[in-house]
Amino acid sequence: MPASVSSQVAAAVVTGAFAVFLWSEWRFPLRRSRESKLKRMGRNLALAGTGLAAFELLQIPIVRPVSAWTMEGRVGLLNWIPASGWARTAAAVILLDYTLWFWHWINHRVPLFWRFHRVHHVDRDMDASTGLRFHLGELVLSVGYRALQIVVIGADPLAVSVYQILLSASILFHHSNTRLPVGLERLLCRLIVTPRMHGIHHSDYRNEADTNWSSILSAWDYLHGTVRLDVPQDAITIGVPAFDAADKVTLGRLLVMPFLRRGTDWKRPDGSAPVRAPAQSARLRMLP
Secondary structure, three states: OOOOOOHHHHHHHHHHHHHHHHHHHHHOEOOOOOOOHHHHHHHHHHHHHHHHHHHHHHHHHHHHHHHHHHHHOOOOHHHOOOOOHHHHHHHHHHHHHHHHHHHHHHHHHOHHHHHHHHHHHOOOOOOHHHHHOOOHHHHHHHHHHHHHHHHHHOOOHHHHHHHHHHHHHHHHHHHOOEOOOHHHHHHHOOOEOOHHHHHHHOEOOHHHHOOOOOOOEOHHHHHHOOOOOOOOHHHOOEOOHHHOOHHHOOHHHHHHHHHOOOOOOOOOOOOOOOOOOOOOOOOOOOOO
8 A cells, every 4th residue: 555645646636626516516506605706715715825834834744754653653543453454544534533523522612722713614605615714723723633633543644644635525525515406415414524514514503503513424423412404504694693794704804813802703793692493303304
């Protein structure tokens, strides 16, 4: 097996996936947009550029050497059990995905981390470009968590690079504004995170945003009882209530947002913080 997937292959896969989902959401849109797509995409890609540059600068000297060190020192869970070849790689990918569920949970529940993660959530529409839009501070913090994942799991460089490609493609897919046939999506969401499922996570109702934290496999939300599938997409307003105005989510404001005094993010202008009660059998059923 190769030691890892080359950066060129990874970049080609991610670029291709981005192009495919841009086309699919243009051809089969799921939700109506509130802002100009071109304007939002420019802002999102500019923000993504700063974050990805910082992430790569840290990933090269930290994540990759840590992964190699776990193999040399036989550190981590997978180095203590009889696993080899593609079985080991698959196990590492699954465990990396599961442990990322906890990182997403932390980003919502711990105020310091939410300061950075909310930059992703205040996008007033959601499409494939939202899947690239993360504050550089969040990505810098994630490098430390990724290193911890690798050490605990014992993930080798190949598994780490394969997982990163699958994660990137999945993020682009489930953030895309693509309308899949409802019957197909009801089946898919039992296995992987889908656009309707993740659209609920980007709702401006906090009790809906605090669900559907999985990244690739949806199993982790079923396991932890955090899956929610009952909210129709036309009932969802994407974003965070305190940042609903377009002038609050300009590129300049997004860059400094984590460092400004926090207000009450989930309250509307009238001071209310409404909750939408789940429908009966909400965990088992998805509405269009």
